[in-house]
Amino acid sequence: MRTDNGRPTPLAWTLVIPLKPLARAKSRLVGPFARQETTPLRPSLALAFAQDTVAAVAACPAVRDVVVVTDDELAGRELGALGALIVRDEPATGLNAALRHGERAVRALRPEAAVAALNADLPALRPEELTAVLDNAAQFPRAFLADAAGIGTTLLSAAPGTELAPAFGGASRARHTASGAVEIALAGVESVRQDVDTWEDLEAAHRLGLGPRSAEMFRRSAESPA
Numbered sequence: 001m002r003t004d005n006g007r008p009t010p011l012a013w014t015l016v017i018p019l020k021p022l023a024r025a026k027s028r029l030v031g032p033f034a035r036q037e038t039t040p041l042r043p044s045l046a047l048a049f050a051q052d053t054v055a056a057v058a059a060c061p062a063v064r065d066v067v068v069v070t071d072d073e074l075a076g077r078e079l080g081a082l083g084a085l086i087v088r089d090e091p092a093t094g095l096n097a098a099l100r101h102g103e104r105a106v107r108a109l110r111p112e113a114a115v116a117a118l119n120a121d122l123p124a125l126r127p128e129e130l131t132a133v134l135d136n137a138a139q140f141p142r143a144f145l146a147d148a149a150g151i152g153t154t155l156l157s158a159a160p161g162t163e164l165a166p167a168f169g170g171a172s173r174a175r176h177t178a179s180g181a182v183e184i185a186l187a188g189v190e191s192v193r194q195d196v197d198t199w200e201d202l203e204a205a206h207r208l209g210l211g212p213r214s215a216e217m218f219r220r221s222a223e224s225p226a
């Protein structure tokens, strides 16, 4: 479809964001608080990352709906308060099953939706960089963005009428390429690539500029006694 000025009509996207139960999330995130085995900081960091991710997605003009697939009660409440629609992780059989379930829920509600899966651990995410990625993705039936490490994936998109066919987890960049998805080759979208699994990732996201909730949790974590 084209607008009066001849440009293609921008797609209205629905983003599907998967989130593990917070108590099990971010198991590789070992920082200055590492020896505090029972620390509540790791789940709180995971929640803060998800809140900053969802807030940035909700502020992106290309996005119509944000769907979070999670069984976590607290996260469901907090992310719902930011405008996300919460879908229970009914399959409860891992990340890709959760994404397929979220995609089915979206397509039942909006059969013509353009859908993109996005990780919940992008605490430096900037709406304008997400817009650039989605505008680029709109040219292809399926597209993906590699993570900052160049091994994984932070976003996978599917045009209306195309299945997402997610293959996230570990070295998913190669799997998404092999599946026929087009790799998005954009510069200047570091905030969409910078997922946080380790403390070093969190420091890298801090250098890019963390969202407010993650910045506060980063400060508290860094000050916490080892």
Ligand SMILES: Nc1nc2c(ncn2[C@@H]2O[C@H](COP(=O)(O)OP(=O)(O)OP(=O)(O)O)[C@@H](O)[C@H]2O)c(=O)[nH]1
Residues within 6 Å of the ligand: 017, 018, 019, 020, 021, 024, 025, 026, 027, 028, 029, 069, 070, 071, 089, 092, 093, 094, 095, 098, 119, 120, 121, 169, 197
């Ligand atoms: N709903 C749902 N989301 C998941 C599941 N597994 C992972 N995720 C989410 O998928 C994204 C990438 O997950 P991972 O890197 O595998 O898990 P993580 O908790 O972020 O980190 P690790 O514990 O270090 O693996 C994050 O947004 C997770 O919360 C799952 O089984 N169900």
Ligand SMILES: C=C(OP(=O)(O)O)C(=O)O
Residues within 6 Å of the ligand: 147, 151, 152, 153, 154, 167, 168, 169, 170, 171, 172, 173, 195, 197
């Ligand atoms: C799930 C993924 O991310 P990570 O395991 O790096 O969090 C992925 O890149 O497919």
